[in-house]
Each structure stands twice: as C-alpha cells, then as structure tokens.
Amino acid sequence: MNHLYVLAALIPVAFVLGWWASRQIGVRRSGAEVSELSSDYFRGLNYLLNEEQDKAIEVFLKLAEYNRDTVETHLALGNLFRRRGEVDRAIRLHQHLVSRPGLTDAMKTVALLELGEDYMRAGLLDRAEALFSDLVAMDAHAPSALRHLIAIYQHERDWHKAIEHARRLEVMTGEEEAPMIAQFYCELAERSRQHGARAEARDYLRQAFECQPDCVRAFMLTGRLLSEDGQHAEAVTAYEAAINADIAFTPDILPPLLNSYARSQQMERAEGFLRDMLGRYHGVSPVLALTHLYRQRDGERAAVDFLTAQLRLRPSVRGLMALIDATMDKIEGEARENFLILRDLTRKLLEGQAMYRCSRCGFGAKAHHWQCPSCKNWSTIRPIHGVASE
Amino acid sequence: MRPLAIVILVIFVAAGIVLGALNADLVDYDLAFFRMQLPKGAALLGAMVIGWLLGGLTAWVGVSTRQRRQLRADQKSPLTP
Known part of the structure; x- marks a missing residue:
C-alpha cells in the first residue's frame, strides 16, 4: 500500500x-502583465494618430495612474503637454519623474533631458543651460544636450560659447559642424565691424575661412570691409569669389559688387563677369545689371534691345517692370495710362512676393536671413527662382 | 537554451524508462466501480500527468475569465475627455 x-x-x-x-x-x-495596460496604450496611440491629443492625454493620464512605474508613459505624456504648449504641466510631470526614488540612471537622464527641453520652451534658458551642462558633464545623452546648449547660446548670441560647444559636438559625434562654426565666426565678425573693431573682424573672418574655405558670407563680409576701407579693387575680387562660391546668392551680392566695380573703374571687367554669369545663372539679376551698364555706356536704345532679347529667353516680372520703366518716357496718351496701370500691377505683384525660401522648412521671407527664423538652420534661406521673383 | 532543454528532456525520459523497468510489477487498484491492474511505474506517471493537466487547466480558466471580465468593463465605460 x-x-x-x-x-x-x-x-x-x-x-x-x-x-x-x-x-x-x-x-x-x-503578455498578461502588459495586456492590462496595452488596451489603454493602443487606445491612446490611436487618438494620437488621429490628431486627437486631448483624448490621448486623458488616456495616458489614466494609464499613468494605474501603474505609477510606467516611466515611458510619463515621458510620452510630458512630451504631449509640451507640444500642446502646456509647458507648466510638462515641467511638473518631468520634475516629479526626476524626483521619483528608485528610477534607473538611464531613465533619470532621459527625464532630465526632457525637463531641459521644457525649460527651453518656457524661455527659462538659464535653468535649461544648467541642466544640459550637467548632462554633458555626466556624459549622458551628451550629443543631444550639446545641440540644445548650442541652440541656447545662439539664442543668447553668445557666439564664443556656441563655437566651443559646436567643436565639442564635432569631436563627440564625428559629424561636420564646420559650416555652422563658420557662421558663428561671421556673426562675431559682423559684430566687430559694427563696433569699429576692423582688425578683430578680419581675424574672425580668417577663422571662418579656416572652418569653411568657400563660406559665401565670409567672402561677402570681406568685400564689405574692403569696400568700407576704400579698397574697391580688392572688394571686387572678394565679391566675385562669393558668387563663385555659391551662385544662388547673386541677387544679394550683385548690388555691392556693381558699386565696387564702379568705384574701382573696372566696368569692362564688370561686363565680362556679368556676361559670363548669363551663361551659368538663370535669374534676372545679371540681366538687369547689364541693362543698367549698357544704358550708361551705350544709351537707352541698346539697353532696351538687350533687355527685350533677354526677357524672351528668361521671362520675369522684375525684368518686365524694368522694361516698362525704360519705355515709359517714349509713350504718350492712352497707351501711357495703360502702361502706368501695368507698372502699378507688376509692382504690387512683386510687393506681395516672398523673395527667399528656406530649403529645409519652406519658410518664406522678403529679406534674407543667414539663420532661418523658423527651423534655425544656417545658410538654408535662398533666393526663389521663378517668373515672379528672381 | 534549446540544447539544454533537450538534454534535460532526455535525462527525464531515461529516468522514466529506468523507473518503469524497476517498477514493472503489477499492482491491484480497487476504484469501487471497477478493479484494475496497472504496472507501478505507469500508475506513477498517470498520477503525475493527471495532476499536471488539472493544474494547467485551472490556471488557464482563471486567467481567461479575468481577461474577459476586464474587456467587458472596458467596453462598458467609454472614455470621455
């Protein structure tokens, strides 16, 4: 038994x-442990994808209450609050997360990074700077923290610190930041020029060229410095180098270049350069410059003939306006009235037009900015090419 | 992980064969309605399998009932913003 x-x-x-x-x-x-959360999680995700952020926030809040250990949910929620502009709620949430005991170091640094972004969004740049600096010192999410720090220093126009941190970022990630650093040196050079420190400005420009030998802005600033010093022949060389470095900036470079040609009495060189440009640049600016040149040298008839021939090749509203202006004196009576209406119309057409556009974010502007006011990228705003603009 | 599981399985099968061979003698069982004779090793194995299956079935029924209840509760209380 x-x-x-x-x-x-x-x-x-x-x-x-x-x-x-x-x-x-x-x-x-x-996934029984997860399934308690997953239905709510996917519901929240669904709301997010449907752009119903209010409902998504409700779901994620409920989720965070159920399970107070879901750090990722808190992070997602904080991110949502920040994007909706509820920065104070995002800050409270991330602060709560950072102060939570038992949080792993990795999660705590993520929460700190998010908190820094909240501070940046709220305009509390000093607090954000302190947080990001701590993260860099801890070597936690250092590249992201460095990028944020560079953004802060750009906002504060503290170009020396921006350069220092951009160089650190370059070493850390191996990505080339030289074009951006060159822009920072150009900002310093511009500031020095405005304060009359011309030698200092030249030194900054030299450093900009060291970072980026074909920096258009540095060439343009060099030309301006030389022109202001009365060295117009040298200024011509600098401006020509600027156009050769990036031909897209022709509309901005041509006016000072033409001025330097005139001051240094090199009009033949001007004609040669502009003629050469006609072959490789399809905008209307060189045409208008040559028209002006021919008007002064050969008279109105030659200028109008040249402009008419060029407008057939590259139709442009700016060119049309120049043609109307040129022929206005010869017309009388009713035709003159019609031409006046046409001139007003073309002027209004041009007034409403954005002349520049950011190649990254599509931001349109009437004036040129070296840094896009929208996406904060450097050298991405370029003249628009088309019938109504360049 | 898979080779280790295979090794353990082989060890247990071998142990089962050895135990079965060592306990091959028949034993009488009186289950009130009927009587039967079974080898001692087979009775041992049968008891193990029956216990295992009953335990697994109980756990499965418990989990699936809870999940169904949760799903019903979720559907009854739609989210209001």
Missing part, C-alpha cells in the same frame, strides 16, 4: 507544477 501514499502525494505536487507552468506560459504568450 505504500506506493498509494506516494501517488496521493504526487497528484497535488503535479497539480501545483502544472498550474505554475500554465501561468508562466500565459504570461509569456499573451
């Missing part, structure tokens, strides 16, 4: 083992 006792003892032991194994399999297969 002894084996019967053994059997009686074995059945409950096997029962417990079977129950435990089934629970384990169940947890692993259906």
